[in-house]
Amino acid sequence: MTEKIDIKGEKDMPAMAMSLGLMDWNKTGSWRNLRPVIDYEKCTRCMICWKFCPDACILIRDEEPVIDYDYCKGCLICAEECPRDAISVVKEE
Amino acid sequence: MKLTIPEQELMQSGHLACQGCGATLAMRYALKALGQNTVLSIPACCWSVIDGPFPYSSLKVPIFHTAFETAASAASGMEAGLEMMGDKDTQVVAWAGDGGTFDIGIQALSGAAERNDNIMYICYDNEAYMNTGIQRSSATPRLSWTTTTPENHPKETPKKDMVGIMAAHRIPYVATCSVAYPEDMVKKVKKAKDTQGCKFIHVFAPCPTGWRSAPETCVKLARLAVQTKVFPLYEIFNGVDYKINVKPAKPKPVTEYVKLQGRFRHLTEADIKQIQRTVDWEWERLLKMAEGCEETEEKKGKKKKK
Numbered sequence: 228m229t230e231k232i233d234i235k236g237e238k239d240m241p242a243m244a245m246s247l248g249l250m251d252w253n254k255t256g257s258w259r260n261l262r263p264v265i266d267y268e269k270c271t272r273c274m275i276c277w278k279f280c281p282d283a284c285i286l287i288r289d290e291e292p293v294i295d296y297d298y299c300k301g302c303l304i305c306a307e308e309c310p311r312d313a314i315s316v317v318k319e320e
Numbered sequence: 321m322k323l324t325i326p327e328q329e330l331m332q333s334g335h336l337a338c339q340g341c342g343a344t345l346a347m348r349y350a351l352k353a354l355g356q357n358t359v360l361s362i363p364a365c366c367w368s369v370i371d372g373p374f375p376y377s378s379l380k381v382p383i384f385h386t387a388f389e390t391a392a393s394a395a396s397g398m399e400a401g402l403e404m405m406g407d408k409d410t411q412v413v414a415w416a417g418d419g420g421t422f423d424i425g426i427q428a429l430s431g432a433a434e435r436n437d438n439i440m441y442i443c444y445d446n447e448a449y450m451n452t453g454i455q456r457s458s459a460t461p462r463l464s465w466t467t468t469t470p471e472n473h474p475k476e477t478p479k480k481d482m483v484g485i486m487a488a489h490r491i492p493y494v495a496t497c498s499v500a501y502p503e504d505m506v507k508k509v510k511k512a513k514d515t516q517g518c519k520f521i522h523v524f525a526p527c528p529t530g531w532r533s534a535p536e537t538c539v540k541l542a543r544l545a546v547q548t549k550v551f552p553l554y555e556i557f558n559g560v561d562y563k564i565n566v567k568p569a570k571p572k573p574v575t576e577y578v579k580l581q582g583r584f585r586h587l588t589e590a591d592i593k594q595i596q597r598t599v600d601w602e603w604e605r606l607l608k609m610a611e612g613c614e615e616t617e618e619k620k621g622k623k624k625k626k
Contacts, residue, residue: 229376232375232376234375241375244374244385245375246372246374246375246376246377246383247375247376248375248376248377249332249334249376249377249378249380250332250333250334250335250336250371250372250376250377250378251332251333251334252334252376253334253335253336253372253376254334255333255334255335258339272321274321274322274323274324277323278323278324278325278502279345279502279539281337281340281341281342281344281345281348281538282333282335282337282344283329283331283332283333283348284333287321287327290321291321295333297333298333298334300339301339302339302340302341302528302535302536302538303340303535303536304340304535304536304538304539306536307536307537307539307540308539308540
């Protein structure tokens with residue numbers, strides 16, 4: 228996990244234009260107003276949701292798809308593409 | 321559980337793309353196919369924003385942010401530098417949007433294609449300048465709404481045939497991909513990586529923000545574009561050998577594709593009929609181009625088997 232990098236002055240700058248860390252500090256989950264929820268009883272582990280996630284936030288844990296709500300922006304492509312309708316949509320409070 | 325595309329993830333969550341962005345899907349699949357040993361050259365386009373502000377990046381491969389018109393020439397330079405250092409394995413990829421390919425970057429791209437530099441050029445096509453506020457580009461389809469072609473004056477000219485232009489350079493490999501067909505895309509990018517010389521890949525990447533469509537329909541729209549023959553999937557070898565990858569058995573009418581998008585909301589039935597005629601004409605033309613080519617492809621395969 229990258230911490231936010233604090234550049235106060237010239238001394239903290241790298242020698243050339245380059246990246247010093249990944250964007251994973253940016254928890255895009257706060258953008259979401261609709262939440263996809265996987266029903267594991269209906270799910271056949273086809274991983275189509277994993278395949279079509281534009282935020283790469285459906286993780287594979289023990290051969291199961293798990294949505295990382297820290298980053299899920301709530302685009303609902305997973306719910307739309309699920310062939311078994313195993314992903315329901317819940318309104319965020 | 322069986323995965324149809326590589327599991328390796330070189331795109332980090334936390335990037336700045338809009339909800340349901342097709343361009344991020346394109347990048348994800350391309351990097352899955354290319355692997356870690358890749359250098360990207362990105363001009364001004366959505367991806368120069370999506371990647372994140374200095375000093376961060378959301379890709380786990382080196383990226384060189386360059387000026388709008390220079391994606392291909394920067395990639396050519398990097399390739400020459402790597403060659404001087406004796407590195408023959410690293411694949412240099414120019415990754416540009418439709419504006420940076422069809423309009424502003426075409427001169428540098430044409431130069432790189434003519435020199436047949438060993439680079440891969442991937443254009444993700446969202447059919448307008450989305451990142452600056454949905455201005456029309458030469459990739460915008462006819463009769464489409466954008467902020468510079470308002471509803472009472474929609475775009476009058478058709479989309480530029482970029483794949484045809486690249487094929488006319490007689491480069492070894494040209495292909496079209498869609499984010500709705502990831503297996504096909506991974507296969508094509510891998511094939512391009514194994515080909516020596518200049519490679520051009522045109523990826524269809526819907527933009528929910530600019531197309532005024534719901535974010536969840538991103539993949540559905542990309543799939544409909546192939547099924548309605550609006551965006552056919554095909555490959556061109558050495559600029560002459562055409563191979564159509566997806567031939568829809570029962571093509572859907574373009575209405576299904578058009579009605580999901582707000583940018584086509586102003587179209588009358590006559591307009592849609594006209595679009596359908598153009599799409600059918602283009603498809604017939606593509607079939608004619610591919611006629612005889614597939615036989616030679618098969619013959620080549622048979623020869624190899626012997």
